[in-house]
Each structure stands twice: as C-alpha cells, then as structure tokens.
Amino acid sequence: MKVQPEKRENCQRGRWKKTFQIVLLLISVTIFFFVTLSISRLLEAKNQSGQKTALKLRSEEKKEWSGSQLSPLHRIPLNDEFNQKIVPVAADALPFSSRFSCEPCHSYSTVSQGSHFNFKERPAVDRRTEPWFWVDERTGIQLPVSFQKYPGFWSPEKLGLSDWKFVTLFGRHLSGGGPGEPADEFQTPDSRWNVSGKLEINCLGCHHRSPLQDHSEWVKQVMRENFRWAATAASGLGEVVGMASRLPSTWTLADGPDPDDREWAVVPQVKYNQNLFDSKNNALLDLSRPENNRCLACHSVSPRNAKSRAELERDVHLAAGLSCVDCHRNDLSHEMIRGFEGERLMRSSLKSYDYTCAGCHLGEKPEKGGYGWTGKLGAPRPTHRGIPKVHFERLACTVCHSGLLPGKEPQGVYTARANRLGIFGKAIWTSEFPLIYEPVFVREVDGKIYPERIMWPAFWAEKKGKELVPLDSEEVFRAAPEAFSLKQEVAALLNALLPLRGGDFYPAAVISDFLFEPDVDGGLKARQLEKSPFSGKQEGKQFLLVQVNDSEIIPLLPVFDPEEAPSDIEEKIQKTLENLKPLAGGRQPVFLINKYRYEISEGYLEKKEIEGEAPAEPTVGFLEGEEFQPLLSPFQVRNLVHPGAGPETLTEELVELALRKISAASPEKEFAYVAGGFLFILDKRGMLRASEHQAARAITWPLGHEVRPAQQALGKNGCTDCHSPGSKIFFGKVEARSPLKTSHRESKLGSDLMQTGPLFQFLFGVTFLFRPAFKLVLAGCVILMGLILLAVVLKITGRAAGLSGENSQRQPRS
Amino acid sequence: MLFGIFSFVLIIAISLRVTFGRYLNHLPEEKRRISLENFKSYLRWIAGWKFSFLKLSRWDRAIDYFIKWAKKNFSGWTVWVFYLMSLCYVYLASSGLFFAWFVPRGLFGFPLLLHVAAGALFAITLTVILFLKARHYLPERLNASGELSGQGFWCPLLKKSLPRIYIQAVSFWIFVLTGFLLAASTLGSMLPYFNYPAQIVFFNLHRWSAVFSVVSAILGLDSIIE
Incomplete structure (x- = not known):
C-alpha cells in the first residue's frame, strides 16, 4: 500500500510535534524539580546558618601532646612566684607558683584562656550556666552574679564588685586565674593583692591524684586571704599557717614574718612535707585527668530533703563507669566541652557535637559532617518507641532524662557553688540561701524546652526611676541593725539563761508550734514541734522558756518556794540576771516568782515583794521603770513565729522597718526590697506595698545532671507520664521562695514556663483519657479500609490474570 | 522545606490547570486552544472569580450544588455521613496545609487538637463511605454504568478521550488509599512499637499522603461539577 507524500509529511510532522512536546515536558519537569530543590536547600541553609556559626576564639597552634596515652608521674621542680626553685627544707620557702612550675611544659597563657578561668571575657552567646550568688542571710540577699550579661544576671561591674571583692566572695569555689590574677590596671583601692598574692590557676586542684588534695583546705586558705599559699596548702605538699587577712595592708612578701606576733597577725608560712620530694628537691606528683571528686567539689547538686548521702542517686554515666571528663573533654586550651547541642563558644580542636547526648547515642550522618556511626564510649542507641517526632524537635534530651524526677512541685536543691557544699570542718558551711528549685521546664529562645533550675533574686536597692541599683549588704545592715539582728539578739538572750539549765539541757523558747534554740554560730534555729506538751499552757502567753536536750523538752525555770529558796537556785538566778545585764539596754533584769521579784542591786541579789497580780509561773524579764517587760518582746515574738521553721529570715514588718530606717538616712532617695518576684516599697503613707518589677523576675538556667537511667525517663510509662489533665509537668506549680516570708509570692505553672498554655495542655491531657478508645477505633478503620482495598486489588489482579469475570470466560484453556 | x-x-498548579480547563470549556469550540490570549483572559477571569467568592450568593450556589450532588448520590442517613466527612476533610486539609506552608513550627496548639479530633471522625466516615461506594467505582461497574458517554477528558497516556466517570473513580480510589495511609500513619505514630526512624517515616507518609489526597479531592471535585 502506497502512502501519499502529503499524508506522510503530516504524519512525520505530527511525530515531530509529539517528540517536541515530550522533550518540552521532560525539560519542564526537570526545571521544576531543580528549582524546587535549589530553593528549598537555599532556604534550609539560611535557616540553619544562624545556629551553626561557631565562634572561634583562638586556634591551637602548637601540638603539645607526645602521642602517648599515659599520664606520666610528674617528678618536677617546683618554682615560686619569683621563678626560683623551691627547696622544701628551707625555713623561708615560699609557696609554689603554678604559673612558673607548670609553664616549662604547659603554656600557662593558653590554659588561662580555658573556660574555668577566662569567664570574665566570655560573651553571653551560649546557653546560661549557673551564676554565682551573692548571699547575705542577715539582710536577706540572694543575688545572681555573672560576668556574662544574661537577663536577670547582675554583672559584678553593676554591683560594684571589684576583682578583689569577687575573689573574696567566691574564691572558695574558683579554680584560680581570671579575676584572681587581675592586671595592675584592674587593681582597686579596696584590694589587698600585695598582701594576699594572686590567686593563680590551681592546676593541682583538678589534676592532682593525691589523697592529700583537699578542697576544704583551699577554701580555708582563700577565706584567710592566703591566696598565694592556697594551692600549696590544698595540695597537701605543705602545711600553711598564718592569716594574710590579719596583716596590715602595707605588708608585702619582702617584709617577711613578724617576730613579735606569733598569735594574731601571723604571717602565712609554708612547711613542706619532705616525703613528697626527692633528694633533688623535685616534687613527686601524680597528675592526670581530673577525677570525678575534683569536679564534684564545685559541681555537685543534692536535693534539700535528702537526709543522707545514701539517698542520692548517681548519674547513670558515672554508675556505668564513665568519668566527668569522658564527656566534658578539653585539650590544652582547657576549653571544656559543655555537651549541649549548638555550643558556639568553642576554640578547642575537639568537635563539641560528638560529646552531646545525641553525639554519643545517635551519631550524626556523614552528609551532615558526622561519622555515620554511633556508640561512642559504649553509648547504647535508644529506640524511643512510640514517641512522636515532635518530641525530638521541641525537647532537649535532658527534659526526659535528667534532673530530679518531677513531683507536684519542684524540689529545693543545694548546689555546690551556690550553697557552699563540699567544705568540711567544725562549722557548718552549707547555706540555706539561695533557694534554688528544680526541675522546671522552660522554653528557651531556640524554641526548645529544657529542664532548668529556678530561683528568685532578693536584694535591697535604690530605685532610680525604673532602674534598681542594688545596695551593699553592709550598708543596709548599718542602716537598720534592729531589723536584721533579731535572731542573734534572741539567741544571745537565750544563751544568757544558760545558768538556769540543768545537765545536758540548754535553754530555748517555744513560740506557737516552734522551738527556737541558739545554734553554734550564734544564730537561732527553729524546729517545728510534733506535739508540744506546753502548747496548751501557752494560751494567752506569747512564748514559753524551756530547756531541751536531744529528746526532751522541759520547763526552764524550776518552781520553788521563794520563802525557803535553796541557795544554789539563788546563785543561778544571780548569774542569769548578771548575764542579762549587758543585753538589757538600760533596763533592770528581773526574775519573778509568785509574789516576789529578784533583781541585782549593788552587786547583790535582792528579793522584793511585788504589788499587784503575781505571775502564774516563774518568769525572767526586764523592768523599765515600774513596768515589767518579758524577755522576748512582742516584736521579737511576732517576727520569729511568722517565718517559723522555714528558711525565711525576714517578715514584711521587718522589711517595712528596714525601709523606713534606710529612707530616713537618705530621705531624698527611694529604696526598695526585691523578693519573691515582687518589688516592695513604702507608699506615701509609709506602708509596705508590693508591685511587679522586671528585676524581681525569676532566673533560670538549664541543668544537665544527674542523668537518670532510661527506665526512669519521662515517657517510659507512656504518654500519660506528661500528658494528663493533672499532669505534674504542665500543672506543677512553682512558688517563689525568698528570704522574705510574705503572701506576695510569684507563682508559675509548668505550662506557663513552657509557654504552652494551661487550657490547651488541660484539653490535650483530657484527650489522653480517650486515647486507647481512639486508637481502637482508628485501628478498626484502618483494618476495614485495608481489607476493602485489598479485596479491590485482588479483584483487579484476578481480572488482569484472567482468574475471574469476563476474561476467565472469554479465554478458555485451549 | x-x-x-x-x-x-503542586496544589496551586493542579488548581490552575483544573480551572483553566474549566475556563476553556466555557469558550466557543473554535476558541478552545492554549494561547497567550486565552491565558490572559483566563487570568482576568480567575481574578474576577476570586472576588466573586466574597459574595454570599456564590457560596449559596456552591453549597446548593454540593448538597444537590450529595443527595443525588447518597440516600437517607448516608448523606449526613458524607457531609461530616466533607466538613472534617475541609478542616483537616486547610489546617494541615496552612501550618505546613506558613508556620515553621508546624501544626500545634488548639488547631492540632481539632486536627486530631477531626482526623478520627474523618477516618470513621471515610470507612463508611468506602463501604457504601466502593462497589460503584469498581472497573466492571464503571463499564456497566450509563455514565460512559458525555463530556470526557483527554488522556495523554492512552491518547484518547475517556469518560468523566473514570476520573471520578481514579480520584475516589486515590482519595481512599491516601485516607487509609493517613489513618495508618497516625495510628502507627501513636503505638508504642515503632522507633524514631519509623516515626519519621510515618510523619512523611502522613504529609505526602495528605498532599495527594488533596490533589485527588480537587480532581474529584472537578469531575463531579457539570
């Protein structure tokens, strides 16, 4: 059959047209995909560029590692601060200087840029760390201090804290360097660096594996202003006597010891332990990677309600045999890896992501710059079965895995640096303030939720417009001593009653349901009574004097017949009244029993008959004119019983009194007290008024430890660990605690801190009551739909294969 | 991203394609061709169409049309099942796509709660609709039905014009399949058996299924409008 040329041409044209259309379609699809992919990558890159920029402070230039995995025994000469070799037998040997002793092998200037030492210069670009806390229990101050300018953190500069003051306040938990070694231009008139010496980096504080290494000794030396001697004493290499704090500010090392004063202003001196040196005067030091105890000296945290150390749970990593520095690594730069994702302030050669939770447990894909494998340090790979993806996008790993298990409300904790833990001796170093609580879950600027610790600042301040300028605690105390020395006064009064006690008992006072007793530091501690035998008798009385021992509370004053008073009793009464004399403030101390009054007259005990109503029970007090005043004034009783056995030290009445006194000293200025999330000021009528203020808001900072075992992670028992109508996570309430006992306390729900909205979380929690039914219904639907779809697919397949329908009849087997 | x-x-392109085709159908036969002139007039038309949606009367007409179609195809109480499914689907698609496109955080808060609730209702009603309608969209039923004639559509793959009922059937089955995948991925992510990579798979399966479900719904809707 012949095809006409015209038709053939048309056919060919049609073919070309079709080919052209197909090519055009392919090109269009390719361009579409290319453009889509390019735009999405560009946008993704732009999105991530802000997070991944690493701030490089300084790169490592010199390799100082020999290549060996061993930590050698350091048989090295120790040099003093004049770079002279120390001869331990010399009577006038100076303390060793880590700058000159370690420098020959390890660059001191490089190390001094490490994260434990250069915090003065570190910008506030990474997530917050625990600040320092300027605490004064007397005046009710707990103020967060940090060189990093995070919101709510006060810089030492703003508080007028010089390097000297900073080191004297916080040197106990400083590892030296930084503010401990200020340049000459940063030395202020209040400083005594020439006496104390510089607080050099205490290399041995972390690296010394000797059992003699003692953090408490470091603290003692720092408190005595023996800065240049502190490292030597703490290492156990030598014993240091003397106190630089007692030396005149003109003293220098060149002055040497004062031969005339061997008791009070004794110049610090070192007596080296010669067993720790060889015959060539080289010290024998076992220096290695820091042990956990060295880290825990400054970084341990414990719940306040733990009765003993045995109750504490260890971090799961430590329990598994890891050490702190396995994850928190550093090279010579001493830039510690903090171990959270997105750490920017890194200048070490190590890759910080590798040591985050995800870095060890999940690894990172090679296309994202990782190795593609996981299991670093034997980390198990988590399965996280049944946990929706959004949790990994919105929550830090630590939310479910770290910190104390969430209760109805966050628990109070002590932290080493804030509450002075890890310092051992006769005195009790642990301070009740600052009051810190954990865990609270807070949404941070990156949109993720982190478990954090929370505290509310408390301080006295001058109000300059909207700004608050914190006042120095000494200044505040001087202005209103009567408001801040209540407990000391009452403790002194009770101590004055010591002669009236018997045996191992000591005097105390019962007010309401509380027992107030003097403590060893001259303060007053309170305990709540389980059941007071005196509570019935107290009705109508303000307080009751008692004597207590470990297990018993009995009345302090013996009942006797004054008509036939035993001589030993009268002697006790005389001693008591004599002891009370200095505390009486011009009043006459007296002892009343039945219708008689004992008082001291010209050095002798005198018994007088009193007119009017006799007291029901024997009682001690003061006579002002003819008016009898009880030992504890109503003011004292009110302000003692109101805080009760709680950690608070102030009441609104005391704050009002203090503000009046401070304002009276400078009437042109306005003063305020910040506590519990509120600002307290005196209004025009002189009454205390509470209002909100930005500076009063709570501060929080993320926590990393203790990491709990996976079996104790939130969500292990299902979604309802967090999502339920009564969820502790979302509806747990944290109420501000501060040194002030007041009803004005800021409170926050968990959902407020997470910015998730309580109503939403409640409704979302309610849905979990129906979740099992929801899942069943959904499963039913999926199964039914699946079966129908399967039937359709089978039917179509059957038809296509000729197994059923028309095809099977049309094409019989031949 | x-x-x-x-x-x-994809969704904008499908919508434009569908409306462009519908626009061309309104033109006299001799003018039905792809040309710049037609495209310009289409754009003017679509702009006017957009503004016309602000008028209540248009909504009334659209809803009337929808109800009429529903009553024609579903009898008795089943029409209410269809209404419920449609209502849920409109919310699911609009909330899901809006948050996916314009909110970096994705779906959250009260819209998420409603999304979950509407999702459950959608799954149930879709199952009922599937029970009721699956047999109507089986290939042999399609061939047996009297709807093979009438205005069709051009299939470039088969290079021939096919009846409109075919596009309805394909849309229906894609809609059902994606609905099944949507429900299955939701259920899978809630069950405590699947690990994190599986959760990622479920998440992606859910959203891609949603997109193709919307595409099938657009095509299906276009196919039922005369």
Whole structure:
C-alpha cells in the first residue's frame, strides 16, 4: 500500500510535534524539580546558618601532646612566684607558683584562656550556666552574679564588685586565674593583692591524684586571704599557717614574718612535707585527668530533703563507669566541652557535637559532617518507641532524662557553688540561701524546652526611676541593725539563761508550734514541734522558756518556794540576771516568782515583794521603770513565729522597718526590697506595698545532671507520664521562695514556663483519657479500609490474570 | 522545606490547570486552544472569580450544588455521613496545609487538637463511605454504568478521550488509599512499637499522603461539577 507524500509529511510532522512536546515536558519537569530543590536547600541553609556559626576564639597552634596515652608521674621542680626553685627544707620557702612550675611544659597563657578561668571575657552567646550568688542571710540577699550579661544576671561591674571583692566572695569555689590574677590596671583601692598574692590557676586542684588534695583546705586558705599559699596548702605538699587577712595592708612578701606576733597577725608560712620530694628537691606528683571528686567539689547538686548521702542517686554515666571528663573533654586550651547541642563558644580542636547526648547515642550522618556511626564510649542507641517526632524537635534530651524526677512541685536543691557544699570542718558551711528549685521546664529562645533550675533574686536597692541599683549588704545592715539582728539578739538572750539549765539541757523558747534554740554560730534555729506538751499552757502567753536536750523538752525555770529558796537556785538566778545585764539596754533584769521579784542591786541579789497580780509561773524579764517587760518582746515574738521553721529570715514588718530606717538616712532617695518576684516599697503613707518589677523576675538556667537511667525517663510509662489533665509537668506549680516570708509570692505553672498554655495542655491531657478508645477505633478503620482495598486489588489482579469475570470466560484453556 | 515548596506548587498548579480547563470549556469550540490570549483572559477571569467568592450568593450556589450532588448520590442517613466527612476533610486539609506552608513550627496548639479530633471522625466516615461506594467505582461497574458517554477528558497516556466517570473513580480510589495511609500513619505514630526512624517515616507518609489526597479531592471535585 502506497502512502501519499502529503499524508506522510503530516504524519512525520505530527511525530515531530509529539517528540517536541515530550522533550518540552521532560525539560519542564526537570526545571521544576531543580528549582524546587535549589530553593528549598537555599532556604534550609539560611535557616540553619544562624545556629551553626561557631565562634572561634583562638586556634591551637602548637601540638603539645607526645602521642602517648599515659599520664606520666610528674617528678618536677617546683618554682615560686619569683621563678626560683623551691627547696622544701628551707625555713623561708615560699609557696609554689603554678604559673612558673607548670609553664616549662604547659603554656600557662593558653590554659588561662580555658573556660574555668577566662569567664570574665566570655560573651553571653551560649546557653546560661549557673551564676554565682551573692548571699547575705542577715539582710536577706540572694543575688545572681555573672560576668556574662544574661537577663536577670547582675554583672559584678553593676554591683560594684571589684576583682578583689569577687575573689573574696567566691574564691572558695574558683579554680584560680581570671579575676584572681587581675592586671595592675584592674587593681582597686579596696584590694589587698600585695598582701594576699594572686590567686593563680590551681592546676593541682583538678589534676592532682593525691589523697592529700583537699578542697576544704583551699577554701580555708582563700577565706584567710592566703591566696598565694592556697594551692600549696590544698595540695597537701605543705602545711600553711598564718592569716594574710590579719596583716596590715602595707605588708608585702619582702617584709617577711613578724617576730613579735606569733598569735594574731601571723604571717602565712609554708612547711613542706619532705616525703613528697626527692633528694633533688623535685616534687613527686601524680597528675592526670581530673577525677570525678575534683569536679564534684564545685559541681555537685543534692536535693534539700535528702537526709543522707545514701539517698542520692548517681548519674547513670558515672554508675556505668564513665568519668566527668569522658564527656566534658578539653585539650590544652582547657576549653571544656559543655555537651549541649549548638555550643558556639568553642576554640578547642575537639568537635563539641560528638560529646552531646545525641553525639554519643545517635551519631550524626556523614552528609551532615558526622561519622555515620554511633556508640561512642559504649553509648547504647535508644529506640524511643512510640514517641512522636515532635518530641525530638521541641525537647532537649535532658527534659526526659535528667534532673530530679518531677513531683507536684519542684524540689529545693543545694548546689555546690551556690550553697557552699563540699567544705568540711567544725562549722557548718552549707547555706540555706539561695533557694534554688528544680526541675522546671522552660522554653528557651531556640524554641526548645529544657529542664532548668529556678530561683528568685532578693536584694535591697535604690530605685532610680525604673532602674534598681542594688545596695551593699553592709550598708543596709548599718542602716537598720534592729531589723536584721533579731535572731542573734534572741539567741544571745537565750544563751544568757544558760545558768538556769540543768545537765545536758540548754535553754530555748517555744513560740506557737516552734522551738527556737541558739545554734553554734550564734544564730537561732527553729524546729517545728510534733506535739508540744506546753502548747496548751501557752494560751494567752506569747512564748514559753524551756530547756531541751536531744529528746526532751522541759520547763526552764524550776518552781520553788521563794520563802525557803535553796541557795544554789539563788546563785543561778544571780548569774542569769548578771548575764542579762549587758543585753538589757538600760533596763533592770528581773526574775519573778509568785509574789516576789529578784533583781541585782549593788552587786547583790535582792528579793522584793511585788504589788499587784503575781505571775502564774516563774518568769525572767526586764523592768523599765515600774513596768515589767518579758524577755522576748512582742516584736521579737511576732517576727520569729511568722517565718517559723522555714528558711525565711525576714517578715514584711521587718522589711517595712528596714525601709523606713534606710529612707530616713537618705530621705531624698527611694529604696526598695526585691523578693519573691515582687518589688516592695513604702507608699506615701509609709506602708509596705508590693508591685511587679522586671528585676524581681525569676532566673533560670538549664541543668544537665544527674542523668537518670532510661527506665526512669519521662515517657517510659507512656504518654500519660506528661500528658494528663493533672499532669505534674504542665500543672506543677512553682512558688517563689525568698528570704522574705510574705503572701506576695510569684507563682508559675509548668505550662506557663513552657509557654504552652494551661487550657490547651488541660484539653490535650483530657484527650489522653480517650486515647486507647481512639486508637481502637482508628485501628478498626484502618483494618476495614485495608481489607476493602485489598479485596479491590485482588479483584483487579484476578481480572488482569484472567482468574475471574469476563476474561476467565472469554479465554478458555485451549 | 522541600515538602512545603513542592506541595504548594503542586496544589496551586493542579488548581490552575483544573480551572483553566474549566475556563476553556466555557469558550466557543473554535476558541478552545492554549494561547497567550486565552491565558490572559483566563487570568482576568480567575481574578474576577476570586472576588466573586466574597459574595454570599456564590457560596449559596456552591453549597446548593454540593448538597444537590450529595443527595443525588447518597440516600437517607448516608448523606449526613458524607457531609461530616466533607466538613472534617475541609478542616483537616486547610489546617494541615496552612501550618505546613506558613508556620515553621508546624501544626500545634488548639488547631492540632481539632486536627486530631477531626482526623478520627474523618477516618470513621471515610470507612463508611468506602463501604457504601466502593462497589460503584469498581472497573466492571464503571463499564456497566450509563455514565460512559458525555463530556470526557483527554488522556495523554492512552491518547484518547475517556469518560468523566473514570476520573471520578481514579480520584475516589486515590482519595481512599491516601485516607487509609493517613489513618495508618497516625495510628502507627501513636503505638508504642515503632522507633524514631519509623516515626519519621510515618510523619512523611502522613504529609505526602495528605498532599495527594488533596490533589485527588480537587480532581474529584472537578469531575463531579457539570
């Protein structure tokens, strides 16, 4: 059959047209995909560029590692601060200087840029760390201090804290360097660096594996202003006597010891332990990677309600045999890896992501710059079965895995640096303030939720417009001593009653349901009574004097017949009244029993008959004119019983009194007290008024430890660990605690801190009551739909294969 | 990001294609061709169409049309099942796509709660609809039905014009299949058996299924409008 040329041409044209259309379609699809992919990558890159920029402070230039995995025994000469070799037998040997002793092998200037030492210069670009806390229990101050300018953190500069003051306040938990070694231009008139010496980096504080290494000794030396001697004493290499704090500010090392004063202003001196040196005067030091105890000296945290150390749970990593520095690594730069994702302030050669939770447990894909494998340090790979993806996008790993298990409300904790833990001796170093609580879950600027610790600042301040300028605690105390020395006064009064006690008992006072007793530091501690035998008798009385021992509370004053008073009793009464004399403030101390009054007259005990109503029970007090005043004034009783056995030290009445006194000293200025999330000021009528203020808001900072075992992670028992109508996570309430006992306390729900909205979380929690039914219904639907779809697919397949329908009849087997 | 761009472009492109085809059908036969002139007038038309949606009367007409179609195809109480499914689906699609396209955080808060609740109702009603309608869209039923004639559509793959009922059937089965995948991925992510990579798979399966479900719904809707 012949095809006409015209038709053939048309056919060919049609073919070309079709080919052209197909090519055009392919090109269009390719361009579409290319453009889509390019735009999405560009946008993704732009999105991530802000997070991944690493701030490089300084790169490592010199390799100082020999290549060996061993930590050698350091048989090295120790040099003093004049770079002279120390001869331990010399009577006038100076303390060793880590700058000159370690420098020959390890660059001191490089190390001094490490994260434990250069915090003065570190910008506030990474997530917050625990600040320092300027605490004064007397005046009710707990103020967060940090060189990093995070919101709510006060810089030492703003508080007028010089390097000297900073080191004297916080040197106990400083590892030296930084503010401990200020340049000459940063030395202020209040400083005594020439006496104390510089607080050099205490290399041995972390690296010394000797059992003699003692953090408490470091603290003692720092408190005595023996800065240049502190490292030597703490290492156990030598014993240091003397106190630089007692030396005149003109003293220098060149002055040497004062031969005339061997008791009070004794110049610090070192007596080296010669067993720790060889015959060539080289010290024998076992220096290695820091042990956990060295880290825990400054970084341990414990719940306040733990009765003993045995109750504490260890971090799961430590329990598994890891050490702190396995994850928190550093090279010579001493830039510690903090171990959270997105750490920017890194200048070490190590890759910080590798040591985050995800870095060890999940690894990172090679296309994202990782190795593609996981299991670093034997980390198990988590399965996280049944946990929706959004949790990994919105929550830090630590939310479910770290910190104390969430209760109805966050628990109070002590932290080493804030509450002075890890310092051992006769005195009790642990301070009740600052009051810190954990865990609270807070949404941070990156949109993720982190478990954090929370505290509310408390301080006295001058109000300059909207700004608050914190006042120095000494200044505040001087202005209103009567408001801040209540407990000391009452403790002194009770101590004055010591002669009236018997045996191992000591005097105390019962007010309401509380027992107030003097403590060893001259303060007053309170305990709540389980059941007071005196509570019935107290009705109508303000307080009751008692004597207590470990297990018993009995009345302090013996009942006797004054008509036939035993001589030993009268002697006790005389001693008591004599002891009370200095505390009486011009009043006459007296002892009343039945219708008689004992008082001291010209050095002798005198018994007088009193007119009017006799007291029901024997009682001690003061006579002002003819008016009898009880030992504890109503003011004292009110302000003692109101805080009760709680950690608070102030009441609104005391704050009002203090503000009046401070304002009276400078009437042109306005003063305020910040506590519990509120600002307290005196209004025009002189009454205390509470209002909100930005500076009063709570501060929080993320926590990393203790990491709990996976079996104790939130969500292990299902979604309802967090999502339920009564969820502790979302509806747990944290109420501000501060040194002030007041009803004005800021409170926050968990959902407020997470910015998730309580109503939403409640409704979302309610849905979990129906979740099992929801899942069943959904499963039913999926199964039914699946079966129908399967039937359709089978039917179509059957038809296509000729197994059923028309095809099977049309094409019989031949 | 890729999902956002791709789904946005795809859905907009399908919508434009469908409306462009519908616009061409309104033109006299001799003018029905792809040309710049027609495209310009289409754009003017679509702009006017957009503004016309602000008029209540248009909504009334659209809803009337929808109700009429529903009553024609579903009898008795089943029409209410269809209404419920449609209502849930409109919310699911609009909330899901809006948050996917315009909110970096994705679906959250009260819209998420409603999304979950509407999702459950959608799954149930879709199952009922599937029970009721699956047999109507089986290939042999399609061939047996009297709807093979009438205005069709051009299938470039088969190079021939096919009846409109075919596009309805294909849309229906894609809609059912994606609905099944949507329900299955939701259920899978809630069950405590699947690990994190599986959760990622479920998440992606859910959103891609949603996109193709919307595409099938657009095509299906276009196919039922005369």
